[in-house]
Amino acid sequence: MTTARDQVLERxxxxxxxxxxxxxxxDVVVHRNYLVANSDSSRHGIIEQFMERVAEYKxxxxxxxxxxxxxxxxxxxxxxxxxxxxxPADLPADWxxxxxxxLRDPGLTYDQLDHVDGILTGCALAIAQTGxxxxxxxxxxxxxVLTLLPDYHLCVVFADQVVGMVPEAFRxxxxxxxxxxxxxxxxxxxxxxxxxxxxxxxGPRTLHVLVVDNV
Amino acid sequence: xGSEGLPTAPPIPFQDAAKVSLANAQLRRNMGKATxxxxxxxxxxxxxxxxxxxxxxxxxxxxxxTIRHLDRALIQLEASVQQAGGQxxxxxxxxxxxxxxxxxxxxxxxxxxIKVKSLTTDEIGLNAELEAAGIEVTxxxxxxxxxxxxxxxxxxxxxxxxxxxxxxxxxxxxxxxxAENLSDEPKELARVAREHLRKKFLTTTMAVSGANFAxxxxxxxxxxxxxxxxxxxxxxxxxxxSVMGIEKVIPEWNDxxxxxxxxxxxSTAERMNPYTSFWTGVTxxxxxxxxxxxxxDNGRTxxxxxxxxxxxxxxxxxxxxxxxxxxxxxxxGHAYNSVYPGPIGAILTPLLVGEQNAPSxxxxxxxxxxxxxxxxVKINIxxxxxxxxxxxxxxxxxxxxxxxxxxxxxxxxxxxxxTFREPGRFETAQRLGRIGQWPLVKxxxxxxxxxxxxxxSAMRDLVPVPEQxxxxxxxxxx
Numbered sequence: 001m002t003t004a005r006d007q008v009l010e011r012x013x014x015x016x017x018x019x020x021x022x023x024x025x026x027d028v029v030v031h032r033n034y035l036v037a038n039s040d041s042s043r044h045g046i047i048e049q050f051m052e053r054v055a056e057y058k059x060x061x062x063x064x065x066x067x068x069x070x071x072x073x074x075x076x077x078x079x080x081x082x083x084x085x086x087x088p089a090d091l092p093a094d095w096x097x098x099x100x101x102x103l104r105d106p107g108l109t110y111d112q113l114d115h116v117d118g119i120l121t122g123c124a125l126a127i128a129q130t131g132x133x134x135x136x137x138x139x140x141x142x143x144x145v146l147t148l149l150p151d152y153h154l155c156v157v158f159a160d161q162v163v164g165m166v167p168e169a170f171r172x173x174x175x176x177x178x179x180x181x182x183x184x185x186x187x188x189x190x191x192x193x194x195x196x197x198x199x200x201x202x203g204p205r206t207l208h209v210l211v212v213d214n215v
Numbered sequence: 216x217g218s219e220g221l222p223t224a225p226p227i228p229f230q231d232a233a234k235v236s237l238a239n240a241q242l243r244r245n246m247g248k249a250t251x252x253x254x255x256x257x258x259x260x261x262x263x264x265x266x267x268x269x270x271x272x273x274x275x276x277x278x279x280x281t282i283r284h285l286d287r288a289l290i291q292l293e294a295s296v297q298q299a300g301g302q303x304x305x306x307x308x309x310x311x312x313x314x315x316x317x318x319x320x321x322x323x324x325x326x327x328x329i330k331v332k333s334l335t336t337d338e339i340g341l342n343a344e345l346e347a348a349g350i351e352v353t354x355x356x357x358x359x360x361x362x363x364x365x366x367x368x369x370x371x372x373x374x375x376x377x378x379x380x381x382x383x384x385x386x387x388x389x390x391x392x393x394a395e396n397l398s399d400e401p402k403e404l405a406r407v408a409r410e411h412l413r414k415k416f417l418t419t420t421m422a423v424s425g426a427n428f429a430x431x432x433x434x435x436x437x438x439x440x441x442x443x444x445x446x447x448x449x450x451x452x453x454x455x456x457s458v459m460g461i462e463k464v465i466p467e468w469n470d471x472x473x474x475x476x477x478x479x480x481x482s483t484a485e486r487m488n489p490y491t492s493f494w495t496g497v498t499x500x501x502x503x504x505x506x507x508x509x510x511x512d513n514g515r516t517x518x519x520x521x522x523x524x525x526x527x528x529x530x531x532x533x534x535x536x537x538x539x540x541x542x543x544x545x546x547x548g549h550a551y552n553s554v555y556p557g558p559i560g561a562i563l564t565p566l567l568v569g570e571q572n573a574p575s576x577x578x579x580x581x582x583x584x585x586x587x588x589x590x591x592v593k594i595n596i597x598x599x600x601x602x603x604x605x606x607x608x609x610x611x612x613x614x615x616x617x618x619x620x621x622x623x624x625x626x627x628x629x630x631x632x633x634t635f636r637e638p639g640r641f642e643t644a645q646r647l648g649r650i651g652q653w654p655l656v657k658x659x660x661x662x663x664x665x666x667x668x669x670x671x672s673a674m675r676d677l678v679p680v681p682e683q684x685x686x687x688x689x690x691x692x693x
Contacts, residue, residue: 004306008306009289011519012285016286023283025283028280031272032473033266033268034476053486057489111417130486130487132487143500145450145502171472174469177468178435182491184490185486186489188441190401190405191374192361194245194249194401195250195252197483198401198405200405200409201405202416202443202446202447203446
């Protein structure tokens with residue numbers, strides 16, 4: 001009996017029999033006539049653009065010095081009246097604020113995560129052009145569910161993690177591309193009602209970004 | 216949708232179905248407002264990209280490279296997914312794909328599944344099959360949920376409930392979800408959806424998704440979304456089944472740098488959509504621990520076998536062509552009678568099911584070309600529409616034998632071709648026309664033609680043959 005696999009492949013080969021036998025995929029030339037990095041922007045300009053574009057998604061964004069970071073985290077948590085905060089296992093030891101119960105993953109259940117007041121993480125990198133934060137399950141990020149169930153996500157982005165353009169990001173991520181990865185551009189939103197963007201559906205309804213000057 | 220989202224025999228012709236939609240003033244207002252909004256926004260986010268044309272060319276070339284060697288790309292993808300701990304299935308048609316999903320559900324004794332919005336699963340009529348097997352199916356995308364609650368059909372590939380406005384949605388939520396005292400503020404409507412679905416997300420153990428892209432090189436699968444319902448389905452359950460058309464494969468991870476710029480700006484008119492998930496097989500301790508990828512043909516190899524229609528398989532389902540189309544804006548999606556409406560649907564549907572099963576769709580266009588201009592992978596939709604019209608006519612002629620070859624349109628075209636072939640014949644025809652047209656010319660135009668071409672001229676005014684043609688005038692010069 002022919003398997004579905006054999007038959008689908010056979011149909012494909014028969015359908016493309018007009019393609020010369022000798023042709024290789026690379027023979028179809030892909031001209032990459034698009035920008036891969038913004039050469040004219042300064043580091044400062046890139047950080048400014050990142051903050052501007054994150055804010056346009058109605059996320060909260062604040063720039064701090066390295067020695068202000070711990071205080072800024074504490075402010076953010078206290079201003080929301082937070083009592084319970086989830087964190088990934090490998091979060092830097094001095095980040096979790098005092099006066100708040102810290103629930104450290106791994107081991108947190110969905111139910112626990114659904115009932116915390118927020119999640120605090122770092123990120124893999126960020127993209128200025130689109131105001132995007134990328135999580136790749138690397139240091140200070142943890143597994144995907146952590147940044148999904150809590151209604152508030154506080155994310156720390158170091159200035160040297162911000163790249164200018166989308167192609168820079170994909171190239172930088174290619175080494176870890178087989179890890180579970182999430183691109184986050186603003187809080188959860190929908191365009192399903194009359195094609196207008198509305199923030200706040202299933203993911204965190206508040207995204208708070210702290211950009212740390214470390215360069 | 217019905218049991219399947221693609222026609223299997225000629226449905227009600229588009230032109231007749233469109234009349235029903237056109238008579239619905241509320242529908243036209245809703246469609247006009249939504250498509251105008253999104254068109255304006257798309258223009259802005261595309262205009263800020265100095266390299267947009269380069270991205271379009273690259274996107275098209277990557278797709279062409281893959282499609283011309285599709286067998287190799289799929290074999291590589293299969294190996295990469297298996298290497299990463301995923302299971303790969305192949306499905307020749309909708310029935311086979313539905314059975315694979317149902318079998319996975321049965322093997323885990325699952326009573327409910329949650330779904331990420333997926334055109335491919337709509338195409339194969341998955342929900343009806345699962346429900347018949349006693350499995351509860353919950354659509355988790357807001358617009359899909361609206362359509363499911365209303366027992367309605369999708370009318371747009373990205374925003375299935377585009378035909379409903381906010382107050383219609385509020386009424387639906389009041390009635391079906393018991394949400395009293397609800398305003399029609401979109402924010403509040405979104406909150407109701409959040410509360411309604413949260414428990415389902417937390418307790419359901421199997422999810423079904425589609426896929427926007429799959430990377431042959433790494434086995435990575437990608438879902439692009441906004442609300443976070445996708446992330447919920449891709450992260451929380453223990454079992455995940457993703458159904459993808461075989462044309463969704465792309466060669467390399469870095470190719471995403473092109474498509475992840477083209478897609479968000481063309482679809483929801485954003486620099487980037489809120490959430491995009493990438494996963495590769497199974498990752499211990501993070502997300503589903505059992506992953507199935509179904510590679511679906513269901514007519515795609517038929518489209519592939521048509522060298523002129525083949526490029527319809529480059530489509531990344533952005534919906535820019537729907538939003539810009541003057542025909543779609545007025546008729547809405549239902550008139551197309553396919554899970555793929557609008558300009559792309561008018562070519563993709565007949566290519567997938569055979570033009571004899573959707574003979575009216577290639578005519579659902581004024582051939583204005585706006586769809587081609589906005590397409591992020593430069594699919595030449597108008598040219599394929601004309602190519603398919605030719606196939607429809609030839610099919611009809613073959614079916615009808617002598618009667619087909621003698622039909623008035625065919626004969627008229629043959630006569631025109633014969634006339635245009637020789638300058639002498641053309642000039643004779645002009646002279647005859649000048650004599651013959653006088654009873655038809657009113658105020659300098661011909662509004663109606665008699666006999667078999669009366670229908671054709673009902674919507675068109677013709678310019679009469681002038682008293683003196685250019686060539687005649689040229690000859691009088693000394």
